[in-house]
Amino acid sequence: MLLAKVIGNVWSSKKKDAIAALRLLFIQPLGGNMKPEGGVLIAADEVGAGFGELVIVTQGTPAMQSFGRDEPVPVDAVVVGIVDNLEMDDAAGGKRK
Amino acid sequence: MLLAKVIGNVWSSKKKDAIAALRLLFIQPLGGNMKPEGGVLIAADEVGAGFGELVIVTQGTPAMQSFGRDEPVPVDAVVVGIVDNLEMDDAAGGKRK
Amino acid sequence: MLLAKVIGNVWSSKKKDAIAALRLLFIQPLGGNMKPEGGVLIAADEVGAGFGELVIVTQGTPAMQSFGRDEPVPVDAVVVGIVDNLEMDDAAGGKRK
Amino acid sequence: MLLAKVIGNVWSSKKKDAIAALRLLFIQPLGGNMKPEGGVLIAADEVGAGFGELVIVTQGTPAMQSFGRDEPVPVDAVVVGIVDNLEMDDAAGGKRK
Amino acid sequence: MLLAKVIGNVWSSKKKDAIAALRLLFIQPLGGNMKPEGGVLIAADEVGAGFGELVIVTQGTPAMQSFGRDEPVPVDAVVVGIVDNLEMDDAAGGKRK
Known part of the structure; x- marks a missing residue:
């Protein structure tokens, strides 16, 4: 999984029905130094994460x-x-953080 | 998922039957600054996306x-x-965008 | 999927039975400028692609x-x-190409 | 799979039920020279790995x-x-290591 | 799939039972110029590959x-x-190689 920070939201009205009820967040993966590492992703929120929170993101199947x-x-x-x-x-x- | 921009089309007549009816688009993934990030991909269109539109792209299984x-x-x-x-x-x- | 160019062939006699009858090609993924982008991959050919042809490559499951x-x-x-x-x-x- | 080093722990109380009982570790993938290569990941521990140990990490499905x-x-x-x-x-x- | 070279072995006694009988190799993916490209991976050997041999590696599911x-x-x-x-x-x- 990735450590990431919630950095925004994205809205879509014209989309596949199967994702219609999902809350979609922009998340920025973070590296070992807690700095951005790798590109911004869009993740569905299943736990009620808020803007700026650190989260755990699972990818793929x-x-x-x-x-x-x-x-x-x-x-x-x-x-x-x-x-x-x-x-x-x-x-x-x-270095402990 | 990826945030991406529709940047073109690709056509193939000699292809697997299972993808025969699909509309295939070139999409350019975008990063946190809305600039291109990562390589161009070919994605099947399921929502009627047009040239230049911002879209959400799901990958893999x-x-x-x-x-x-x-x-x-x-x-x-x-x-x-x-x-x-x-x-x-x-x-x-x-920076809000 | 990836846009790619067929750049060669690879042969293997000592291999898993399940891939015994497959034709294996080296393909070079191409980026937005039609230049090589990302590493060479080995892909099974299912459509009779020839050397130097532009192809569409699907990955994973x-x-x-x-x-x-x-x-x-x-x-x-x-x-x-x-x-x-x-x-x-x-x-x-x-730039149109 | 990846060769990696266990470099920390992460705790989450607000999470999906299905991962509630898992121990989550930060792992740093290592390259051919045993130096960090690629970004830090979060992996579930199934073998009782301790801080600083070298481990084998499987990804995806x-x-x-x-x-x-x-x-x-x-x-x-x-x-x-x-x-x-x-x-x-x-x-x-x-070079043997 | 990846073209790769077998560059070593890794042994683990404390591991998941399901991988207990597998022979695990370090492999270095190679690029178009037959030089290392991308990070070292650990792959299970199913064909009896030896040290230094060129092999075909399948990933994921x-x-x-x-x-x-x-x-x-x-x-x-x-x-x-x-x-x-x-x-x-x-x-x-x-350039033919």
């Missing part, structure tokens, strides 16, 4: 299958958790 | 499963929505 | 499922169409 | 399916093994 | 499904063939 629906949902990224706390060293050791 | 067909469709990117409106900050905060 | 077989085929990239014609602008507008 | 559960787990990266020993040359030959 | 087992194998990269011969031009034409 596991994201699609997080919805408890009979028909497939064409979504490839989902916010599955809001981060309460974290600790991270850089790979070389040393 | 979730894209394939957006088609309501019995047999699998060998497509790994689909336009699932046309963007009406968006708001995005950069990850460091501040 | 959708590629695997393009084969009409009962048992899974361990292939993650397939040429699904040969390009007849294309038109592409760059994302900033302007 | 195969990661999701490593859980022996009836309902899908929306997880796209899992630590599937702790590295005991390794030997690696660089691709040009020569 | 198609890799997982290359195993003829009832229960899923949490593996996202598999060596599916050993290269006997290859020919590759660069995308701009010209």
